[in-house]
Amino acid sequence: MTLSKEQFRERAYAELLDKANIAVDGIRVSDEVAKATGAGVTVKEGGHLQRGGPVVPFSFRTPTGLDVGIRPSPAADYELRHNGRENSFYVTRDGEVVYDKVTFEPRPKYYDYLTSDGRPMKEIVSIVTNGCAAVWYSNECAFKERGEDCLFCGINYRPGDAFLKTPEQIAESVKAAYDEGVGWRVDFTGGVIPERREIEYYSDAIEAIQDTLGRSDLIAAACVAGPRELSNLDRLREAGFSIITMNIEVWDENFFKTICPGKARMVGRENWIKALEYAAELYGAGHVRCNFVTGIEPKFRTLEGVEYLSSVGVVANPNIFHPAPGTPLEGTRCPTAEWNLDLQERVCDIQRRAGLKFEDIINVHPVTTGLFHDFWRIKEELLPGFAPATA
Numbered sequence: 001m002t003l004s005k006e007q008f009r010e011r012a013y014a015e016l017l018d019k020a021n022i023a024v025d026g027i028r029v030s031d032e033v034a035k036a037t038g039a040g041v042t043v044k045e046g047g048h049l050q051r052g053g054p055v056v057p058f059s060f061r062t063p064t065g066l067d068v069g070i071r072p073s074p075a076a077d078y079e080l081r082h083n084g085r086e087n088s089f090y091v092t093r094d095g096e097v098v099y100d101k102v103t104f105e106p107r108p109k110y111y112d113y114l115t116s117d118g119r120p121m122k123e124i125v126s127i128v129t130n131g132c133a134a135v136w137y138s139n140e141c142a143f144k145e146r147g148e149d150c151l152f153c154g155i156n157y158r159p160g161d162a163f164l165k166t167p168e169q170i171a172e173s174v175k176a177a178y179d180e181g182v183g184w185r186v187d188f189t190g191g192v193i194p195e196r197r198e199i200e201y202y203s204d205a206i207e208a209i210q211d212t213l214g215r216s217d218l219i220a221a222a223c224v225a226g227p228r229e230l231s232n233l234d235r236l237r238e239a240g241f242s243i244i245t246m247n248i249e250v251w252d253e254n255f256f257k258t259i260c261p262g263k264a265r266m267v268g269r270e271n272w273i274k275a276l277e278y279a280a281e282l283y284g285a286g287h288v289r290c291n292f293v294t295g296i297e298p299k300f301r302t303l304e305g306v307e308y309l310s311s312v313g314v315v316a317n318p319n320i321f322h323p324a325p326g327t328p329l330e331g332t333r334c335p336t337a338e339w340n341l342d343l344q345e346r347v348c349d350i351q352r353r354a355g356l357k358f359e360d361i362i363n364v365h366p367v368t369t370g371l372f373h374d375f376w377r378i379k380e381e382l383l384p385g386f387a388p389a390t391a
């Protein structure tokens with residue numbers, strides 16, 4: 001049956017509410033169902049394997065086209081289930097079907113390849129969504145060593161066990177992703193390393209990628225601490241990065257000092273904001289991202305930050321707060337799905353009012369498992385189900 005636009009919109013919003021609940025509370029996936037999905041064999045797996053959990057798909061796609069991240073939680077109300085007769089998968093809440101026939105992304109072939117120094121490429125570069133070849137380049141964070149790491153962050157660096165992926169490993173793995181057609185942009189992330197080393201490392205890494213791919217016109221994102229020395233942002237641009245991410249995490253000054261003590265001490269809130277403003281001028285509107293961890297500070301303070309940053313062309317990206325085990329915030333939890341949906345819809349509305357476009361959102365944050373992307377895609381009628389039916 002073909003749905004009218006209004007019916008489709010209503011259905012997409014209903015699916016979004018379930019997606020928000022899954023984003024907040026997780027989803028049950030039995031070992032048997034996880035195995036039946038083919039995760040890690042034919043279906044792209046998430047990172048939970050590395051933390052000792054079941055091998056599960058990275059995400060699933062709902063019937064209206066929403067991408068839902070899979071975060072296994074044995075106590076969740078939602079469950080991924082397998083229809084063995086049809087070999088299809090569906091999702092229930094308390095036994096009732098909420099998504100029928102969900103689908104998974106195929107596993108990149110290069111995940112089975114090794115770099116020339118013998119490292120599995122999937123550990124160097126992983127594909128998220130929309131061609132995003134993600135490089136978690138290091139587990140080192142200068143703040144961790146000083147006991148000033150952000151209170152929600154589970155970066156697992158301990159003095160002596162730091163890893164730093166080499167530019168050569170990254171370049172080879174990115175090339176494999178590009179050659180296969182599953183990656184078409186590179187997004188770096190990792191802990192904070194002191195300014196000079198950070199810039200030099202990024203410059204070496206992007207140069208290696210450019211040389212290996214034989215081109216310099218890359219969509220490439222660097223994630224850095226707001227530099228006190230603003231010319232470092234020029235250096236990254238000259239090196240070939242087209243997108244910069246600098247995550248302030250919370251907007252309120254006092255929360256910033258408490259939740260992100262290293263960022264507050266080393267950079268300071270005012271300098272962080274100045275760096276975001278400078279980057280938006282230099283890289284252009286829609287080429288700078290600032291993540292927030294939402295649900296720690298009052299909603300209105302986060303929205304003040306989103307409002308201001310949107311007005312200067314920075315894309316604020318609200319991430320749902322999930323404190324990592326072993327952190328000072330372990331045991332606290334994020335607000336309800338409804339709270340998060342309200343915030344993320346308001347983020348979308350603020351961004352649209354400020355003149356940002358969905359292309360800007362996808363450009364700086366191609367990971368469509370977030371909720372505000374869906375508000376954009378529903379409000380702007382970008383989901384495939386909005387397209388007029390053809391005869």
Ligand code: SF4
Pocket residue numbers: 141142143144148149150153154155190191192
């Ligand atoms: S800066 Fe904060 S969020 Fe980023 S890696 Fe370090 S401790 Fe974690």
